[in-house]
Amino acid sequence: MPYKQPKIEKIYFSIGEVAGMFEVNTSLIRFWEREFDIIKPHKNKKGNRLFTQKDVDNFRIIYHLVKEEGLTLDGARRRLKNKRTDEEINLEIVKSLESIKDMLLEVKDAL
Numbered sequence: 001m002p003y004k005q006p007k008i009e010k011i012y013f014s015i016g017e018v019a020g021m022f023e024v025n026t027s028l029i030r031f032w033e034r035e036f037d038i039i040k041p042h043k044n045k046k047g048n049r050l051f052t053q054k055d056v057d058n059f060r061i062i063y064h065l066v067k068e069e070g071l072t073l074d075g076a077r078r079r080l081k082n083k084r085t086d087e088e089i090n091l092e093i094v095k096s097l098e099s100i101k102d103m104l105l106e107v108k109d110a111l
Helices: 015-022 027-036 053-070 073-082 084-110
Strands: 048-053
Touching: 015 027, 015 048, 015 053, 027 053, 048 053, 053 073, 053 084
Parallel strands: none
Antiparallel strands: none
């Protein structure tokens, strides 16, 4: 059986990587960063934004509210303040299901 490298989770994502995840321009990522205070990227010495997995999760929630549900930015802000826990719970459920799916695909490939 060949050696399988363990999955390595990144600590930081560049703005280009985050934009690619959501298939949007980097300018939209910068705009949402200014509009939503839950996005707090680290900046390196050069001033490049470095986003954590928590930031990516928050972008996923914002993307869902604005692009999929069609809320305005004000509507999305209100929803995040009022129903923050519901959105986080839904995100955690989706992440858990994706993890289970990946595990099942690995088991399938091993068989």
